[in-house]
Amino acid sequence: PNVGTGLVGAPQCGDVMKLQVKFDGSGQIIDAKFKTFGCGSAIAASSVATEWVKGKSVEEVLTIKNSQIAKHLSLPPVKLHCSMLAEDAIKAAIKNYKEKQDKANGETVETIDSTYLHGIGS
Amino acid sequence: MATASRFLLRKLPRFLKLSPTLLRSNGVRVSSNLIQDSIEPLDSFWRIGSRIRHDSLTTRSFSSQGPASVDYSSVLQEEEFHKLANFTINHLLEKIEDYGDNVQIDGFDIDYGNEVLTLKLGSLGTYVLNKQTPNRQIWMSSPVSGPSRFDWDRDANAWIYRRTEAKLHKLLEEELENLCGEPIQLS
Numbered sequence: 001p002n003v004g005t006g007l008v009g010a011p012q013c014g015d016v017m018k019l020q021v022k023f024d025g026s027g028q029i030i031d032a033k034f035k036t037f038g039c040g041s042a043i044a045a046s047s048v049a050t051e052w053v054k055g056k057s058v059e060e061v062l063t064i065k066n067s068q069i070a071k072h073l074s075l076p077p078v079k080l081h082c083s084m085l086a087e088d089a090i091k092a093a094i095k096n097y098k099e100k101q102d103k104a105n106g107e108t109v110e111t112i113d114s115t116y117l118h119g120i121g122s
Numbered sequence: 123m124a125t126a127s128r129f130l131l132r133k134l135p136r137f138l139k140l141s142p143t144l145l146r147s148n149g150v151r152v153s154s155n156l157i158q159d160s161i162e163p164l165d166s167f168w169r170i171g172s173r174i175r176h177d178s179l180t181t182r183s184f185s186s187q188g189p190a191s192v193d194y195s196s197v198l199q200e201e202e203f204h205k206l207a208n209f210t211i212n213h214l215l216e217k218i219e220d221y222g223d224n225v226q227i228d229g230f231d232i233d234y235g236n237e238v239l240t241l242k243l244g245s246l247g248t249y250v251l252n253k254q255t256p257n258r259q260i261w262m263s264s265p266v267s268g269p270s271r272f273d274w275d276r277d278a279n280a281w282i283y284r285r286t287e288a289k290l291h292k293l294l295e296e297e298l299e300n301l302c303g304e305p306i307q308l309s
Contacts, residue, residue, distance in 0.1 A: 010256060012256030012257070013256050013257060066269065067268055077248040077249070077250045077265065078238070078263055081263065084269040
């Protein structure tokens with residue numbers, strides 16, 4: 001539950017990017033990994049993304065913009081889409097992490113509720 | 123049945139509107155095909171009609187934020203996509219070529235090769251437009267707004283970037299005017 005996975009891109013287009021972020025208890029990203037199929041720029045962009053998210057909070061990593069990645073890598077115009085993919089991957093990973101957190105919290109509440117109801121019934 | 127034909131009648135003028143322009147840019151051979159197409163089998167209209175109905179039911183979810191996933195159930199047929207996208211790109215090429223004659227930009231150059239439209243504005247930056255056939259999109263890379271991916275929207279009759287709901291032609295008009303200081307009419 002403390003790992004968020006983002007999978008973006010379309011296989012037909014030749015670019016698929018998987019980015020995973022691992023959070024510690026205080027909501028900071030302690031590790032990040034990527035697996036990318038695609039052009040060199042896409043791989044470089046996802047690599048930079050993993051470097052940049054480490055040590056940051058959810059709010060901070062969501063401010064990472066494709067334009068910053070593109071600038072950092074000096075991507076040519078036609079490759080700006082790769083940096084966009086990396087930004088999407090970060091967002092997707094965070095979204096997945098939040099969903100997992102919500103689900104974990106939801107289940108806890110549900111368990112308590114049903115125990116409570118059982119108590120009433122018996 | 124009645125609703126379906128009403129729907130077709132509504133879409134028909136739009137379809138026909140497209141043909142004269144295609145006709146001009148693609149020459150006689152294509153135009154005769156088009157005429158043949160449009161008087162010929164009613165059932166081809168039925169096919170198009172049902173597809174449109176299907177689309178309008180399934181693709182109205184314009185999400186303004188977060189990564190947009192491709193809805194494969196409602197993508198354009200490849201042939202139709204090429205027709206629309208080629209028309210758009212050739213049209214932009216023509217218009218922007220003319221525009222280049224009217225503005226004084228060092229290093230202005232527009233080139234269409236290998237299905238990629240490249241517009242160089244010297245030190246102001248470079249635009250790249252290309253077809254992304256697998257997901258039926260036109261991709262644009264802009265020195266102003268960065269990367270964007272446009273889907274064909276039948277209701278708006280325009281290429282629209284789902285995340286911002288920006289229209290391709292309008293976005294280019296605005297950006298080019300700001301960059302080069304002269305208005306340009308693209309649509």
